[in-house]
Amino acid sequence: MSPTFFAPLALRDYRLFESNDHDETRDLISRVMQPHVLEPAGRACGRSYMDFVKVGRLGLGAISFGTSMHVDVESVDGYYLLMFCLSGHARVRTLDATLDVDRNNAVLCAPGQPFDAWLSSDCEQFVLRIDADAFRKAGGSHEPGVSIDSPALQGWMQQLRALTSSAALLESARSNMQIAGHMERLLIDLLAGALPGAPGALPSVAPAFVKRAEEFIRTHAGDALQLEDIASAAGVSARTLRERFQAVRGVSPMQFVRDVRMQQARDALLAAGPQARVADIALACGFFHLGRFSIAYAKTFGEMPSETLRRRGQAS
Missing domain, CATH: 2.60.120.10 (Jelly Rolls)
Structure with missing residues (x-):
């Protein structure tokens, strides 16, 4: 055997x-x-x-x-x-x-x-x-x-x-x-x-097309982005972008999109006016399913988006 x-x-x-x-x-x-x-x-x-x-x-x-x-x-x-x-x-x-x-x-x-x-x-x-x-x-x-x-x-x-x-x-x-x-x-x-080897540090210098992709994502995070859209804006193939982005940033481009959207949503909730609604903010930040957004938000920040909005109101 x-x-x-x-x-x-x-x-x-x-x-x-x-x-x-x-x-x-x-x-x-x-x-x-x-x-x-x-x-x-x-x-x-x-x-x-x-x-x-x-x-x-x-x-x-x-x-x-x-x-x-x-x-x-x-x-x-x-x-x-x-x-x-x-x-x-x-x-x-x-x-x-x-x-x-x-x-x-x-x-x-x-x-x-x-x-x-x-x-x-x-x-x-x-x-x-x-x-x-x-x-x-x-x-x-x-x-x-x-x-x-x-x-x-x-x-x-x-x-x-x-x-x-x-x-x-x-x-x-x-x-x-x-x-x-x-x-x-x-x-x-x-x-x-x-397992052989320990996790090494990620490269500190990103290719120019990775930086172009990041800027495009931050500017268009509220849109219905696909990997192909980001790769086209960066000027490389989708495969090249996915592989190099992962190598130098430690996450995939689409994970980076989700991370940017989540942070933008939190910033918007903390800066929201008295009539703001969680659903409107989530939609504006590119989240089209409120239930999944709320679960992911709570996992990321340790509280529901409605709690962030309520806490903002209490602090103002």
């Missing part, structure tokens, strides 16, 4: 779905991961399935499409994604790296990075969704290529294998918050401590 042989049998008790429908497959995976593009290489989608369970701030899953598939995620949204193959193989592009992924070699995508993968017809993926704050606090590196058969990662693999092969242990970790917390921290600490 290979030292990295990995069969997460306990995950099979957490079948999220089975489907022969391509659109249904994409939509159901998006509910626990994020929106993405699925393009079958053949004429029809095979029998697809996904097993998925949450353990604290970790999400563990297995996905098979039953046919060759192209998966395109423009930008991993707010978490670290680690993926390797239980069977078959994949070729994954993220930023300027193209990696061959199989049983022994994984890919690790940081928040804001693209995930563009071509999966073989017999590929079954194992995916680990890792909370971004927890991974950063543990000192995890951002190197995209991970050799999971390396001696340094054997402790992590053994712990991951123990969790996903024991139905009793996995159910205890899923249902008991205290156990989940211990298991989550152990897995994240083992992974982060074994």
